[in-house]
Amino acid sequence: MNCPICIRDTKVVDTRLSSDGLGIRRRRECIECEYRFSTVEEVELMDLTIVKREGKRETYSREKLLKGIVRSLEKRPYTEAGLKTLMHSIEQDIQRTKQQELSSAELGDVVMERLRTFDKVAYIRFASVYRQFEDVQTFQRELNELIRKRNKTI
Ligand SMILES: [Zn+2]
Known part of the structure; x- marks a missing residue:
């Protein structure tokens, strides 16, 4: 995932399971400007x-x-x-x-x-x-x- 500020590559600094255990929260940091942000991944009910x-x-x-x-x-x-x-x-x-x-x-x-x-x-x-x-x-x-x-x- 790219940095929303400078569109450069980011690295994951922390990964944890969401409290319900069904999503993953990642803390990311931009390699270039060091901007930090979080993303949440959730399972989509696509194949149901x-x-x-x-x-x-x-x-x-x-x-x-x-x-x-x-x-x-x-x-x-x-x-x-x-x-x-x-x-x-x-x-x-x-x-x-x-x-x-x-x-x-x-x-x-x-x-x-x-x-x-x-x-x-x-x-x-x-x-x-x-x-x-x-x-x-x-x-x-x-x-x-x-x-x-x-x-x-x-
Ligand atoms: Zn950046």
Whole structure:
């Protein structure tokens, strides 16, 4: 990697694993001007295949997943940074499965697990689309809890 100031070659002065163990942080120094900067390498979910319910396969798309999540967060209070962290956590969880293929249901489970603590309303919206109310009891339980909490705060 070249120096962002003088575009000369740089050397790596320090390499460490990011705290989650899924990225590598490198501290670099320019050979010419001694400018120091850091780079972070992360695994990209490039080769992940999503197998849909009908058996159709498609390449994992971050944009598509993000769209679905943003849709479930409509009119909910959240920050861009929070959303970014959420996406990051979801992709880490996917990486941890160490699978090249995930069913859309498995992907949905990973997302829901994270959404549940991120935003309860978004979680329920997302679950209703993904699960199509397969797990009615869980859904009802979550809904009741949400209503109870809301009543408490009012
Ligand atoms: Zn330089």
